[in-house]
Amino acid sequence: MKRAIIVGASSGIGLEIAKLWIAKGWKIGVAARRADKLEALKSLAPQQVATQIIDVTQKEATENLHSLIAQLGGMDIFLLSSGIGYQNIELKEEVELQTIQTNAEGFVRMTTAAFNYFKQQGGGQLTVISSIAGTKGLGIAPAYSATKRFQNTYIDALEQLANMQHIPISFTDIRPGFVKTDLLNDGKHYPLLMSSTTVAQEIVKAIDRKKRIAIIDWRYRIIVFGWRLIPRFIWKRLPIKTS
Numbered sequence: 001m002k003r004a005i006i007v008g009a010s011s012g013i014g015l016e017i018a019k020l021w022i023a024k025g026w027k028i029g030v031a032a033r034r035a036d037k038l039e040a041l042k043s044l045a046p047q048q049v050a051t052q053i054i055d056v057t058q059k060e061a062t063e064n065l066h067s068l069i070a071q072l073g074g075m076d077i078f079l080l081s082s083g084i085g086y087q088n089i090e091l092k093e094e095v096e097l098q099t100i101q102t103n104a105e106g107f108v109r110m111t112t113a114a115f116n117y118f119k120q121q122g123g124g125q126l127t128v129i130s131s132i133a134g135t136k137g138l139g140i141a142p143a144y145s146a147t148k149r150f151q152n153t154y155i156d157a158l159e160q161l162a163n164m165q166h167i168p169i170s171f172t173d174i175r176p177g178f179v180k181t182d183l184l185n186d187g188k189h190y191p192l193l194m195s196s197t198t199v200a201q202e203i204v205k206a207i208d209r210k211k212r213i214a215i216i217d218w219r220y221r222i223i224v225f226g227w228r229l230i231p232r233f234i235w236k237r238l239p240i241k242t243s
């Protein structure tokens, strides 16, 4: 039986993964800002679930994560699923900065806390949900795509640091394509939309197998492969947008 913590478990992909880990009989610690959603999740298996309000953009998030780990009696797996994302073709400064606060500053706050915990403990599994959006800069969502690229690079860096310091942490960077969750609930049409339950099943498998990078699903693996081959002078001319 594993002890796993999910930050960003009140809805969407994180919530579905929480349900799958409960079904496996694991003890899980779940965190996010919405207490009512966390309590509803706990009510599914009160003996297995601990809750903690965490806002990753706030300084006290680190202390709150440690409280959750203590409630659980330790942590074997850490999963960061918290994130926000908006299309922002008007390039509103506030939207860009909010995205950076959650997806970059909050991301660093939580992953450094988990890394340092595992360092002290002598190992663990550090897993995050980034996105295929980090593959290239996307004109319709500049801060979102840039922060997702930041997350990819940050995990590369932590992996190298763990090796330098001989800390046995395994890293999994999960990069889904479009998933039907609140994050995309903006009335726009998203192609190749996947369900959060299917995506959660693939993520659980990838974490079990300790995959280093998991692009979900196979169609997006092809798209990402293709995107990477496109030279900059062509990429800048591509009208990548949703209707």
Ligand SMILES: NC(=O)c1ccc[n+]([C@@H]2O[C@H](COP(=O)([O-])OP(=O)(O)OC[C@H]3O[C@@H](n4cnc5c(N)ncnc54)[C@H](OP(=O)(O)O)[C@@H]3O)[C@@H](O)[C@H]2O)c1
Binding pocket: 007, 008, 009, 010, 011, 012, 013, 014, 031, 032, 033, 034, 035, 037, 054, 055, 056, 057, 081, 082, 083, 084, 085, 102, 106, 129, 130, 131, 132, 175, 176, 177, 178, 179, 180, 181, 182, 183, 184
């Ligand atoms: N949906 C997609 O198409 C897609 C594709 C690729 C990657 N992703 C990534 O998958 C992750 C999960 O997103 P989702 O699609 O499942 O969307 P979601 O349903 O909106 O879930 C986002 C989660 O993040 C939490 N969160 C947001 N801001 C937070 C904060 N400041 N502090 C703590 N928790 C916070 C939310 O909880 P509270 O609001 O209760 O705090 C919620 O639990 C995100 O990192 C997203 O970028 C999504």
